[in-house]
Structure formats: C-alpha cells, structure tokens
Amino acid sequence: MTDYRPAGEDFGARLSFDRGEPGRRAVDVPCWSGDESPLPDAHLLRDSLRLPELSQGELVRYYTALSTRNYGIDSGTYPLGSCTMKFNPKVNDLIASLQGFAEAHPLAPEEDMQGTLRTLLELRDGLAEITGLPAVSLAPAAGAQGEFAGVLMIMAALQDRGELAQRRRILVPDSAHGTNPATAAMAGFQVTQIPTAADGSLDRDTIERELDETVAAVMVTVPNTLGLWERGIEEVAELIHEAGAYLYADGANLNAIMGRIRYGDLGFDVAHLNLHKSFSTPHGGGGPGAGPVCCSEELAPYLPTPILEQGDDGVVRLAAPERSIGRMQQFHGNVGVLLRATAYMRALGLDGLRSVSGQAVLNANYLRVLLHGWYDLPYDRPVLHEVVFSGSRQRREHGVRTYDIAKRLIDHGFHPPTVYFPLIVEEALMIEPTETEPPEAIEALANALIAIAKESAEDPAALHAAPTTAPIGRLDETAAARRPVLRWQPPSP
Amino acid sequence: MTDYRPAGEDFGARLSFDRGEPGRRAVDVPCWSGDESPLPDAHLLRDSLRLPELSQGELVRYYTALSTRNYGIDSGTYPLGSCTMKFNPKVNDLIASLQGFAEAHPLAPEEDMQGTLRTLLELRDGLAEITGLPAVSLAPAAGAQGEFAGVLMIMAALQDRGELAQRRRILVPDSAHGTNPATAAMAGFQVTQIPTAADGSLDRDTIERELDETVAAVMVTVPNTLGLWERGIEEVAELIHEAGAYLYADGANLNAIMGRIRYGDLGFDVAHLNLHKSFSTPHGGGGPGAGPVCCSEELAPYLPTPILEQGDDGVVRLAAPERSIGRMQQFHGNVGVLLRATAYMRALGLDGLRSVSGQAVLNANYLRVLLHGWYDLPYDRPVLHEVVFSGSRQRREHGVRTYDIAKRLIDHGFHPPTVYFPLIVEEALMIEPTETEPPEAIEALANALIAIAKESAEDPAALHAAPTTAPIGRLDETAAARRPVLRWQPPSP
Amino acid sequence: MSSPHPYIPATDADRALMLERIGVETLDSLFHDLPASRRDPAISLPPALTEPELIALLSERATENAAPSRPSFLGAGAYRRSVSSIVAHLTSRSEFVTAYTPYQPEISQGTLQSGFEFQSVVCELTGMDVANVGLYDVASATAEACLMAARATKREAVALLEPMHPGAIDVVQTYARGPALRLDVLDSPEFVSEAHACLVVQQPDFLGTIRDLAPLADAAHARGALLVVVADPFALGLLRAPGDAGADIVTGEGRDLAGGAAYGGPSLGLFAARSQFLRQMPGRIVGRTREVEAGDGREPRTGYVLTLQAREQFIRRERATSNISTAQALIALAFTIAVQALGPQGLRESAELCYQRAHDAARRIAAIPGFDVPERGPWFQEFLVRGPLAAPQLAAESSARGITPGLDVSDRQEPEADEALLFCVTEATPDSHVNALIDALAEIGAEA
Amino acid sequence: MSSPHPYIPATDADRALMLERIGVETLDSLFHDLPASRRDPAISLPPALTEPELIALLSERATENAAPSRPSFLGAGAYRRSVSSIVAHLTSRSEFVTAYTPYQPEISQGTLQSGFEFQSVVCELTGMDVANVGLYDVASATAEACLMAARATKREAVALLEPMHPGAIDVVQTYARGPALRLDVLDSPEFVSEAHACLVVQQPDFLGTIRDLAPLADAAHARGALLVVVADPFALGLLRAPGDAGADIVTGEGRDLAGGAAYGGPSLGLFAARSQFLRQMPGRIVGRTREVEAGDGREPRTGYVLTLQAREQFIRRERATSNISTAQALIALAFTIAVQALGPQGLRESAELCYQRAHDAARRIAAIPGFDVPERGPWFQEFLVRGPLAAPQLAAESSARGITPGLDVSDRQEPEADEALLFCVTEATPDSHVNALIDALAEIGAEA
Ligand SMILES: Cc1ncc(COP(=O)(O)O)c(C=O)c1O
Numbered sequence A, B: 001m002t003d004y005r006p007a008g009e010d011f012g013a014r015l016s017f018d019r020g021e022p023g024r025r026a027v028d029v030p031c032w033s034g035d036e037s038p039l040p041d042a043h044l045l046r047d048s049l050r051l052p053e054l055s056q057g058e059l060v061r062y063y064t065a066l067s068t069r070n071y072g073i074d075s076g077t078y079p080l081g082s083c084t085m086k087f088n089p090k091v092n093d094l095i096a097s098l099q100g101f102a103e104a105h106p107l108a109p110e111e112d113m114q115g116t117l118r119t120l121l122e123l124r125d126g127l128a129e130i131t132g133l134p135a136v137s138l139a140p141a142a143g144a145q146g147e148f149a150g151v152l153m154i155m156a157a158l159q160d161r162g163e164l165a166q167r168r169r170i171l172v173p174d175s176a177h178g179t180n181p182a183t184a185a186m187a188g189f190q191v192t193q194i195p196t197a198a199d200g201s202l203d204r205d206t207i208e209r210e211l212d213e214t215v216a217a218v219m220v221t222v223p224n225t226l227g228l229w230e231r232g233i234e235e236v237a238e239l240i241h242e243a244g245a246y247l248y249a250d251g252a253n254l255n256a257i258m259g260r261i262r263y264g265d266l267g268f269d270v271a272h273l274n275l276h277k278s279f280s281t282p283h284g285g286g287g288p289g290a291g292p293v294c295c296s297e298e299l300a301p302y303l304p305t306p307i308l309e310q311g312d313d314g315v316v317r318l319a320a321p322e323r324s325i326g327r328m329q330q331f332h333g334n335v336g337v338l339l340r341a342t343a344y345m346r347a348l349g350l351d352g353l354r355s356v357s358g359q360a361v362l363n364a365n366y367l368r369v370l371l372h373g374w375y376d377l378p379y380d381r382p383v384l385h386e387v388v389f390s391g392s393r394q395r396r397e398h399g400v401r402t403y404d405i406a407k408r409l410i411d412h413g414f415h416p417p418t419v420y421f422p423l424i425v426e427e428a429l430m431i432e433p434t435e436t437e438p439p440e441a442i443e444a445l446a447n448a449l450i451a452i453a454k455e456s457a458e459d460p461a462a463l464h465a466a467p468t469t470a471p472i473g474r475l476d477e478t479a480a481a482r483r484p485v486l487r488w489q490p491p492s493p
Numbered sequence C, D: 001m002s003s004p005h006p007y008i009p010a011t012d013a014d015r016a017l018m019l020e021r022i023g024v025e026t027l028d029s030l031f032h033d034l035p036a037s038r039r040d041p042a043i044s045l046p047p048a049l050t051e052p053e054l055i056a057l058l059s060e061r062a063t064e065n066a067a068p069s070r071p072s073f074l075g076a077g078a079y080r081r082s083v084s085s086i087v088a089h090l091t092s093r094s095e096f097v098t099a100y101t102p103y104q105p106e107i108s109q110g111t112l113q114s115g116f117e118f119q120s121v122v123c124e125l126t127g128m129d130v131a132n133v134g135l136y137d138v139a140s141a142t143a144e145a146c147l148m149a150a151r152a153t154k155r156e157a158v159a160l161l162e163p164m165h166p167g168a169i170d171v172v173q174t175y176a177r178g179p180a181l182r183l184d185v186l187d188s189p190e191f192v193s194e195a196h197a198c199l200v201v202q203q204p205d206f207l208g209t210i211r212d213l214a215p216l217a218d219a220a221h222a223r224g225a226l227l228v229v230v231a232d233p234f235a236l237g238l239l240r241a242p243g244d245a246g247a248d249i250v251t252g253e254g255r256d257l258a259g260g261a262a263y264g265g266p267s268l269g270l271f272a273a274r275s276q277f278l279r280q281m282p283g284r285i286v287g288r289t290r291e292v293e294a295g296d297g298r299e300p301r302t303g304y305v306l307t308l309q310a311r312e313q314f315i316r317r318e319r320a321t322s323n324i325s326t327a328q329a330l331i332a333l334a335f336t337i338a339v340q341a342l343g344p345q346g347l348r349e350s351a352e353l354c355y356q357r358a359h360d361a362a363r364r365i366a367a368i369p370g371f372d373v374p375e376r377g378p379w380f381q382e383f384l385v386r387g388p389l390a391a392p393q394l395a396a397e398s399s400a401r402g403i404t405p406g407l408d409v410s411d412r413q414e415p416e417a418d419e420a421l422l423f424c425v426t427e428a429t430p431d432s433h434v435n436a437l438i439d440a441l442a443e444i445g446a447e448a
C-alpha cells in the first residue's frame, strides 16, 4: 500500500517496543492441563524479559507499514549491478512451502525424505551440466560461503600434495567482489591483487609475473564485475595449472552465460554459484541464498559435507566425501532455497536458460547504447550482463557525485544501480537490467538517467537534495557509525 | 510498498491492456501430445480475443502497484460506520486455504465432505445460540441476500396462511440501510417508511398507526444505524405479532451485542447476520461475504436450501427444508467465508465474543466523549457500536461539508468514516471504531477530527482541496456518470 | 474481560481509563438501554481455542474431507482449473483483502481500477458492451438477468431452455417469487412466446453440449424476447462470444478460474449486457474519470469511481435495480488476474487443451467393452457415460474403487441421459486420475 | 528464443529492434568474446515444464517425503514450534521478499528497521549488548564466534564443551582450518587453559540438559578465555539470559521459531556479544540515525542504516572481520515477528508449556515397564530413553510402527547415552503423537 501515514510522522522513531501497552498480546498460548512438573531452580531461570506487547492487529499493522517502506523487485526496476535482481517467480515460493517439503526434519531417515533428496539430486545434476564441473555440494548457504568452501578445498588438496606450507598466496583481480579477498584471507591465505588491463580483462603480464610456487590459486569472476568476458581465460588457466595452482571461478555472474559456456570446459577447477542471483530465488532483503560449490574430479573428494549419492536401489542418500573439508552448516544447507532453484531450472530447461543469458546480455547492451555519450564508459566495448558507467564527468564538471545520481533515480521511480563498485572505476554506476525487464523499462531507465545527466548541468542542487519522494530523506551515516545506536533501549525514566 | 512511481505519473491512464506487447505471456500452457480431436465447426468458435499480453513479472508488478493504491484495515484505522472494519485474523485465511477445504467439489458425496460439513454445523449451532433463533441456513452470500431470503420466507409463510394477497406492505424505518427497502421491493412488497423519534428509536406512534392487516412485516435494524438500541423493541414485537405481521432483524450490527442479548429472546421471527462484519471475515474490497439467515421454529420450514442435518449416524448432510423458498445460489453458499467465520467463533468463544461487543461499545463511546462539543451529536446519548455525528455546524458556519471533512481525514492517515448515512442525519459522519482499535488509535482519530474542526474555521480552503497526500486527488464523479466509460477500448487507430 | 484476547488490544488498565473519561462506572452500564430481563442469556458455545489449537483442530477437519488427491470426475457447474500461482500471491495482499467496497476513491484505486479491468475482461470474453463488477454467483446473476429482462420488456414470464443446471433453475425460481414471474422450462426454443421476457440458455449446456447460439437468438428476438446466455467463461476462450451470436445479456460463473471450488463458494457471478440495458443493471459499476481540476495547473490524472449509483439500493432504496451491496470483489480480482495471466493465447490454448483431454478420455472410455459415450452434438469438457450397470450401481462401483465418478443424471428426461453419468475432464485433471478411471471402468466392465 | 518464456518479456520483435539499435546482427554476436571452441556445449537438462506441470511434479515429490502427520520425536537441533499465522502472512509480502540487502536506506527502511528490531530482540533474549542482523546458521555463527574470540584474545585454540551438537563441532572445525586454530573438545570445563580463546558451551546441552552457566563463565574467565554460549532462543524464554550469567558471546539457531525446518534450512544464526567486541563482529549491523538536515527547517526524522561497515568485506576486503555478505534476512524477519507475536508473556508461557509437555511425556515413558529415562540434571525439551532393546533395534521397532523415534545417540561417550535415543517433545508436538508413541513403546516393551 501507499504509506498512508501523514508525511510529517517520524515513523522510525517508534519501534514495536515503543508501541502497545503492557499486557497486550498478539497470540495466545494453550494452557497446560496435565500434571505440573516443577521448574528448574530459580537461578537457572530468567527473571525479566522486555519484548513488545501488542495486539495482533497492531503488530500486523506495524510490519505491514514497514513493508511499505521497502522497495522490491515487484515495485519496479531494480538494476543493482552484480546482484541480478530479476523477477522471482511466485510458483517457486509455492513449491517450497508445500508441507511435505517445508516441515521435513533434517535428521529424518533418508528413506523418508526421497521427495526432497531426489529433487536436490536433479539440481545437483543440472548444476554439474551447466558448469561443466562434475562434482557438486549444495551445502553452502550463500556465495561467500561457497567461496570459502572452494578455497578450503584448494587448501586441503594442497595439504594432501604437501604444498600447503609453501603455497600461501591467492591472486585476486582488483575488480573482484570484496568477498573474494575476504574469503582468501579467512582461509588463511595472503591476497595478491592483480590489476585490470585497459580492455577490462585481467592483466596478463602481472599474472605471469606473480605465478610461482607460492601461489595456491587464482580467483577470477567470470564474466567479471565490469560485465566483461575475461579474454584469454583459457590460456591463463593453462599458465596457472602449469604453475601448480588452482583456478577458482566466482560464478555469481553465471546469469550472463548460462547454457552458453561452462567453467569446467574453460579449465576452472572449482566454482561457486549464487542461486539467489542466477536462479532467481528471492533475495529476502539480504538472504537466504544458496552458494553451491562445483568442482573437478580432482577436487571432488574435498567437497563440503553433505553431498548426494544415489544407490543402486535408486535411493538418494547424504554422504561425506572422502577427504571432505567438513560441514559448512549444522545441517544440509538452505534446502528451501535449493528447492526454489530446482523449480526455476525445471521451468526453463536448457533453451530457457539460454534465453535468460541471451536476453540479459541483450538488455545490458541496449542500455549501454541508449546511454552512450551521456555517461562515461571506461571500458567501451560490448558487455555481457551488466554495464559499468562512470559519473566522473558529472563530478568533475558539475560537482555531482554518483551518489547524488543514484539518489535522484529514486525520485524517478527506480531503485538505484550499484555505485562505487567495482572499485577500479571512478564514480562507478554499475547497472544490471537482467532479462526480466522489458525493453520499455530499459528505455525508461535510460531516459531517467539522461534526464538526470541534463539536470546535473542545469540544477545540480536538485540532485544534492534527492531523494524527495522516498519515505525518508538522506540519512546521516557518519553519525550512525560515530555514536552507534544498535538496539532498542527502554526510555530513561 | 510505498507507491514509488514518480508523483506526476498518470498511472490510471494505462491499464494492463495498454501495457506489454503482442506475444508476451505470463504463464505457459502444457502442450497436448495425444491424438487431436477435431474442433467444433468454425461458426461455433471465437475468432479473436483481446486480452492483455504481459510477461509474468510485468503482470505481478502491475497488480502489486494497484494494491499500493488501496487502503485496507492493515493500513490503518478504518472507522467506516455500519461496516465493522475490524482486524481480520490471518489464521482464518490460513484455515480456509487448507487443501482439504479449498479444493472440495460442491457435488462430492456428503460422506466425503464431513470435515467441511461438521465445521459448518458447528457454525450453524453457534449462530442459533448467539441469535436465540433455532433454525439457520448458511446459504445467503451476503447481508442483502440474507435479507432477501428472510423476506421471501415471510412471504412464503403468509402465502401458506392465505394472507399474502392482503399483506403487501413492509414497514421500514427511515434510518434503515438501503438494502432493507430494496429487498422488500425486490420481494414484491410495498415499503412504508417509519420515522425515527427524537430519541433515535423508531417512532412508536407511527408504527401503531400503520400496523394493520396489510402489513406483512416490519424490518428493524438492531442496534440501529444510529448506533442506538431500539428502545421498546419488545413491546413493538408484541404489537407486530398481534397485528399478524412478522418482525425481521437486520443483524448487520450484531457486533455491538454479541453474547449479550438475542434477537430470538426479543421476539424477532427472522434475522440475517453479516459474518463479514461481526465475524471479521475480510471484506475483500466488496465481498465475498456471508449472510446467514436465522429464524424461529415457525419459519424454519421456509429456510433457503440447503440446510444442514445431522443423522443418527452422526453424518452431516445437506437438506432442503420442507417448504423452502428454494436456493439462493447454484451451490451451497460462500463456504470459504463460513469456514473463516467458524474459526473466528472458535478463537473467541463466548467470553471472547462478549469482550468483542463490550469493547466495541466502549470504543464508540470513548470517541463520542472525545469529540463532544467539536461536532454536533443529533442523538446525544450513550451509543452502542457506532456514533453518528453531524457536520452541519461546520457546513453552516464555514461552508465546509462532511465530504470535505472526510477527504481531509485521509491526509491525517485515516480512512474516512461513512458519510451522509443514515439519511436522517444531516451531513452525517458515522463512525464505528470497532473493538480492534486500541485506545491510542481512537485518541489519534479524535485528535485528527478536532484538528479538522479547527481547520474548518481557520482555513476551509485546505479542506476543500483535500486530500493532497493520497495516490490521487478528488475525482470528477459527475463526468463519470454523465459520459460513462466502463471498459477498456483499443486505442483508435 | 481481564487478560486481553489477541484480537482485542485494550487492557484492563485501558478500559478503566476509558470508562473514567466516559464517566461511567462499568462497561455493563453502557448497555443499560438493553432490556434487563433479556440481558446476558445463557449461551452455549464451544470453548475458545488458542491459535495453535485452532489450527490443529481445523487441519484435522480438513483431512476428514476426501483427499484432494482422490480422482474425481465431477463437473456440473464446478470445474477444476489450472490457476497460476501469481493469482493467490497477488490477491492475498492485505490492501486488497482487508479493504471495504471502494466508497472513498482516492484511497481505493486498487480495487476500483481492478474492477475496471474486470469489467473489460468480462466484456471481451462475452462480446458484450457493459458489465458490472460481479454478483454472487452464476445462478443469482442469471436470476437478476431474468428480473432485468422482465423490467426491460415489461413482460411477466421467463423461458429457460433445457438442459440447464438444476441449481440455476432453482435460484431463478427463488428470485422470481418477488415479481411473481412465471417460469417456463422449455425443451425446445420453439416454445418461446410473446409472453416471455427472455429465453435463457446455458453454453455449453448442462450436459456439456456446445450450443449454436445464433438461431436461439433469432428465435428469442422473433418473439420480442431477450436472449440470456449463461456461459462458462473458460469455454469462451474457445467458443464464439455470445454477444457476436446475438445475446442480449450474458451471465457466467467466475469461481473456477479464480481458483478453488471450496465446496461451492465463494463464487462469482459474471453479468454483462448490451449498452441499452446499462441503467437497468444490478450491481456496482466502475467508471473511468479524471481528477477535478486541482487549480494548480497540473494535468488532471485518470482515476476510477463507482458510477451510475442512482440505480443502487443505498440511493434509490425501494426503487433500486437490485438490493445487492456486498458482492464478490476479491474473487473478481482473482478471476481478472487469472484470465490476464493466461492472456489471449493462453486462454485459447488452455481451452483447447481441456477440449482435447476431455475428448481423449471420452474416446478411451467408449473403447472399453460395455461402455458407451452418447453424444448430443459437439461438446466441450463434459460427456455422458453409460456402462454395463445402471447408473447408481456404476457410480457405486466406481466410488468403491476410490474414484468419484461423474454426476448421476439418469433421472433426467433427455434420452441420452438415460442411465448415464455426466463425466468431466479438464485441462487440470491429472493424467494419473484419467488412467485410474480407465482401469477402474475396465475392471467394472469385465466384472459386469 | 521465439515464443517468449513467461519469465522473459522481450518478444522476437522487441529483440529485432534492440539488436538494430545496438547495431549488431544477431544476439550471438554479443557473445563473440567467448572462445568459439567452447561455446554452446552440449548440455543435458530435463525438459522445461509449464507451471501446471511443475506444480504437479513437485507436489508429487513433496508427498514422497514422509507425511508431516507422521509422529516424529526428532529434535537434536531442529524443533517443531508453534508459529503464529501472522508470520508467514507478513514475511510473504513481496516488498520484504524481493528486496536486496538494503544498500539504499531511503527505500529500504522496511528491511532496516526490521533488522534493528531483530537486533533488539536478540539482545534482550541473550542478555547481550549488541547483535548483528544474523548469520547463516547456529553452527557457522558459533564458528564465527570462535574466530572472533581468537582475534580478540590473540590465542590459537578454542575449547568446546561436550555434550555439544556434533554438526556444530564439525562446522567449527571447518572454519578453524583458515587460521589453523586448534580445537579441543572437552569433557569438563576444568580443562580450559590459557591457550584457549574461548570455551564454547551449548544451552541446553546436546542431550537436553540445562546448564548452570555462571560457573562455566568463571572457569573460562579465570583462564582469560571468553565464554561462548550456543543457546536455543526459545528456551531462553524460560532460562536465564546467558549474558546475565557471564557469557561474552551468544549464538543460537533462529530457524525453528521462524517456522519450518525444511530439511534443515534456510536457517538463521543468531550472533550477539558484549559491546567491547562490536568492531570485531562479523556480519551486517543496522544502526539508528536521523536524516541529514534538509535545510527546509523540518525536524529530521529517524531512520536506519547499515553501519560500522568498515568491518566488512566490501570495504575492508582481505582485512574484513568475515567474508559474509548475503545472510538470512528474511528468516530473521520471521524470527523477529514470531518472537514479538508471542511477546514476553507468550514466550515464557510457550517455553513452560514445552517444558511441561516434554516432562509429562518423559514421565509416561518412564512408567512403561522396561523403559528408563536417565536424567543428567534439569532439562528442557529433550530426554534420553532406554528401552528393553538395544538402541538401533528400539528405533527400528518404533519406525516399523509408523513413528520416527528420537535420535540414536548410543555411540556417544556420556554414560547416560548408552543404548539411548534422544527424544524431543515440544509445545507443538500433537498430543495424538505422544499418545501413539506411548502405545507403541508399551507394545514394544510387552513384546521384548
Ligand atoms: C561477484 C560476486 N561474488 C560474490 C558475491 C557474494 O555472494 P553472497 O552475497 O551470496 O555471499 C557476490 C554478491 O554479493 C558477487 O556479486
């Protein structure tokens, strides 16, 4: 609904904790009518608990109102680069909510869980086909955890090769997503940053120079975060392998190439996917996701636990790979997300997945052409799924930052693109329309960005003041970090 | 969500029919792979069909956007008098959507439908208890259809008594809801209007005068649409019965008296209830509802078909009363709504229903007291579930109409009350807070109305211009009626 | 009223304060107008349940119905349809669900604009000029059509052509009590006379046959009667629009396309007519208009309102065109989205798939020794089946095999219905159900 | 790519126009950077399904799992909870479901303010000062807690106290590979040493026993180690807040209160700590702030932002406190609403109900001849059961009677676990399931 509260109201000032009255409740709890067992000793028990006390209607209204203060894919175009904000088919949610799936206990005997396990097997097989990497674990909960698993697998393999002590470095391009270096570091490796060449691909010379017996792996995002294909990746793969290192694919951008080319065929040893991007499971405001990790036969024994195995009896079971790096989660991963992803894969089939990547790329290029001349394009060549402009001209000439451009886009009814990433592009505006936007929406987005480009020259103050139509204006992020207020506190008496 | 589209956009100008492109589709249909049967002759077949062609994402966005242009109970206080806009518990929707209930075929053998039928029986028994009228048919789809059934039952009974030709009149108070006279007329009766006395009850003298052998029935709303108890209703009932006529209760306002007094005990012969009001089934923007009709033993044989019967074997079956007026619908009524109502009744129990009526009445009186002095109160006495103010002072002194007051309330974040009804109150403002509003909400509503009362004096133009914060401003209703545009037409080429 | 119920916010403390401000001692005193002798009667209701108990009890009840997975071949006015998952998703948004009839258009554009979409869809499907936002169900809509035809023609009888749904005939009969209209249920259109306000025909008819409407329109019009067509809107994805064939009023049932029979309701009566009947129509109508000039020079925007309300009960009272108030708005929304999700291609394909699957099943049944599928002309999704046993026995044998057969129509007068069950197969009947049926019938045939 | 898929709007005509404007002939040419020799490999995927086919197939699959109505007494980290119907209703609103991590606070206040509510709830339940908006699951959260403790104390080993969930130990082991932390799994807190960054204890422990945390805190603190408590947030409705007992970091699993185990996930890792660890914490954190002065004199309004991001991977990269990015926001929302729906009274009552029901069931089992419920101290919802048969046989006999028994823990070292199954009964275990269990065990007892 439209936020019907009067515009002046400071809605954020009153949390659910500040609403309601003592004694109100949103649900009742059944009474216990059997024999009373004595409770444990008082020193083991809680004395007080401060939680909101609201009637059911009040609580529903509060969270309904909160929802109206959010922008989702169903609200409009959400061209957040690198995040693949595409339409989330509703049928996938329906399927994941089927009681037989949703209420399954993780420790139930596998024989009783064949519906779930056979479905996950279908997904596993599909991902192996799509990536060209034969072994898959569906355990990781998100991209970053998939990366972590992948890097740990490399680590374990090197350990088994007796080279771990020596191979302490992982090469990561400077265009990489922050999770790549963070993951490498979390796995105990040192990160060496590889610059990007003028054409937007990895700088080959640096790689050749850096590649030695201290290198454990190279992590490459394909296509990369500039929306560009890594030219010469096959040759790079060879070099890496010759140097005894592994090649890791950050597959978060699979959306651009699904059904068209495979990490395995290009020489990658291990890859993670972001099913919450390419396979359109909803982002939920920051998860849950699913980040399966796929790998070569060589690395298969190290996959995280569990993996799936189908017995001769046709029964699918959970298994621990021989030299598994271990579990990523207490149970088996974000199964509800994996079910949605399977439904997505089955709804599209191979032709459909190829249409996805084809249209995603076409849409990004369409936007590139429509905005040509209006914003700088540091890597001016056809792109894949996303296109990275720079607002540096606007900054230089009109004192308008990309930040301002993003905020102004809100007033035009759009979610802003990703900004200031990748780090190698000054004042970056990273736009990923995805295949689910119709051409009209891309044209409308381009028109809004063109209007803003004009406005930068004509009325930069309007951009600095943006957004004016959002539920709230620009927020003081500095103050938030300087004097952190991170939880509700009872009003001082 | 907040309506994030730019404020200037003329969203209503583009229907789904005007969006999308030829060839797009929101769902796929399975292919038929068996033998093809020839289709019927071409002259029996459709040649063209104009419907929107949108992808799934586009269609979802369009209707999501439409939803944001609506105000529901979950959006805020919705004090629409006579409509009982109270919180609709979500669990009731959950229950009605359980597959076993939702997918039941209406002609399935009764033995296969005991889950539904036993639940409906529970509702039937509960309604009989609550109204004090022993016989119930759950068939009518809404209040007006319940009224129609009730009046037809009276008609059928009179026919059996041989008095139908002579008893052609139904007396209806001037404060009645429009459905009362309309129903009487639809059943072929003439309507005689009974004025309201100064205390807000029926004018006793007029009734006594009008009551003769031409009168079939008297329809009374209890409590009435002024939110007042019909004083002396028991004596009136006696007079009516002495005159050989029937007494009909419009029970749409049951919310005020549930568990506290019963139509049957007061002498009513037949009553309909609005479960979509008193029993909190959602209004859905104008239905579906459910308007069960409850009656005395005398009228029971005339109830609409089906009624429920429980056999000695415990099996619940559908049955046709002996001299039934017939069916109201092709099948058995709005069963999904009835299931919700049963869940509501079971969630509250008798004590809960009494709390409902108690709090509803308390809330209305609280509002009455808070607004005292700010708006005229033509019937200035304690009220039951709703209170009817008059804006005539504002109109007289400041040229501000109740219409303006209502629109201005939107800018304060509230849904306006019912206006210009009941017809007997000039510039009526009919407010029903319901029991699900907390005192704070009632105070906030009162404060907004007080602010508006002040504004009427200080800045009437602001009221004439309201609302300014809604998704759209005041609409030209005259033009709409004068040159009706009632459906999409393809743009002329 | 001590510990507040989750549905009622006010606490004891709240109440005490409110009572004080009102100036009364007790809550009960607010009810002092109610006759004391009648107050607080003994009422016996089952005890209150907490939410978990309620869910447990009613989930248990839901499973006491035959499982939805039990094969069933019932149609006869309620059809299993494939409804897109987006429908429930969108119609469950509380802004739609918890709104009232849109009396305040500024904050009800969601309901209103959807209503306009609905009217547009109904007009397109039926080939009519105008439609309302929906009535209770097909039968009451048909009854309203008869009343309207009687008003418009000033005639006092209506003709209904068999085969027609018996439930619909019954409802027309109920509604006809008011104006005391005579009902003539005809076997042939040739019996339409100058006395009849309208001829009502069902498309496809109650036994599933597709009617050629044009000659029926001619027959009616030749006598000055209107043609009322009671059409299955889904079948209209394939069949000629009744309006193109001469219909004056079209009604229909929208429930199935909206998703879920729910033992018969909530249903949705479609009602459309030629434009000359506009001001005679029952029900709410949404019209398109623009903002009144804001005076700020801004171009007025397009919006939607309830219009032509002078027909309605709350204004016209005893002279209203109908008493209807609350209708079936949420079901109309679901219907609209479902039809628009299919779109023109999808609706056609879906109707054809239904046609093909039903014909294939009929063929397979006819091929079972001892079984016969008597045809009465081209048909859509329902067909008569006669077996080696009398109809009730055949039904019982089928039920005993875990299959709910078609409706027993053996008591009807049409010769083809003799000893027959009326089976229905649609685009949404699972293949496995059809296979189970064929096996069961073959077994019954073999044993007979 | 001819007839468009419902998920992809562009038609052939759209594509032709776009290609023309881009200035390329074919869509394929946009992929010309991809090595030709590797392009368009043969990929074998199952055929595409339309929506009705998809629903049919996966509904069928869902029924291939054991029916949710089958009685089950599994707990061991995943517990059946009564979750209010409002939770699914609210969390299914697409504004929440289809939003990304809230990078643009102006149009993400829904997610952000809910995140702040979540942090507040977690702090209240755990008795901690600060919390993040959630990690993947309890085990990975516990692993992150160990890494954080190691960073904070600059120590290179962590101690885990048995009984602890084996899955959690396994995950800590996985995460410990990075910094090569040593893991010591202890039988007694007395083995905590100055080498340990932290002592990790589960509350209630893996076998269901309620721990007295204060002495454990003392033991850890005496050695300069932090106390990490892995607590069931539901049990915290009844049990002393770990923070009050001296915990430094508290983790927990929020999935069950959020509704639905879904074979283990999506889960939700709770993570809270004392404020001195704030800048060491992994994960996103929401902070409260105000609008920057608008310059129009209007009072700045309160809003929420992601804050302290300098800890995070996208800024700090290889020096981040964790690599986490996407977490479990929607589950955190569900958890928040579920806990707030219960409120302080409800959560306590619900936890007590769970306690009472579990104890009642245990008592009834202990009363069956041949059965024994060995206690290890006060306990909450899980209890050990020994029967007249060896644990695996007892489990098999129970399964054969249609009941999924408790987890076989007979291979554990704790003496009470010898030949025992770990049963779980909660506030949401249906009475009928417990009754069926008692009957089955009695039968097994009688036969043994
Ligand atoms: C290129 C790339 N790699 C990795 C990630 C991390 O994925 P996740 O957020 O699922 O942990 C993302 C997304 O944030 C990404 O865009």
Ligand SMILES: Cc1ncc(COP(=O)(O)O)c(C=O)c1O
Pocket: B082, B083, B142, B143, B144, B145, B177, B179, B180, B221, B225, B250, B252, B253, B274, B289, B291, C324, C325, C326
């Ligand atoms: C007093 C009264 N009577 C009758 C009705 C008619 O009920 P319905 O709208 O369900 O037909 C209403 C509601 O509109 C009403 O308020």
